[in-house]
Amino acid sequence: MKELSKKIRLLRHQKSWSQEDVAKRLKISIPAFSKIETGITDVNVSRLEEIAQIFDMSLVGMVNLSLSEK
Numbered sequence: 001m002k003e004l005s006k007k008i009r010l011l012r013h014q015k016s017w018s019q020e021d022v023a024k025r026l027k028i029s030i031p032a033f034s035k036i037e038t039g040i041t042d043v044n045v046s047r048l049e050e051i052a053q054i055f056d057m058s059l060v061g062m063v064n065l066s067l068s069e070k
Contacts, residue, residue: 004048005039007065011055012037025054 012022023033026047035041036051043051045059052062 002039003067004043004063005037006067007062008051009037010065010067011057011062015055022051022054026050 012019015021019033019037020030023030026033032041036043036047048062049059052059055062057065
């Protein structure tokens with residue numbers, strides 16, 4: 001889960017979005033999103049699909065994303 005959390009953070013940085021921006025799009029609190037991004041909270045598949053969708057990608061694309069991509 002840690003690697004997926006890092007990918008979510010990378011995607012957020014690529015969009016120049018704050019944690020607040022993403023939390024609002026997901027309709028969750030900033031602390032809840034922060035826990036997702038740091039790997040503290042395990043995320044279910046439906047939430048991962050929501051996250052992938054706000055970054056305009058498929059869940060498979062997000063999972064397969066290389067951490068070195070910029």
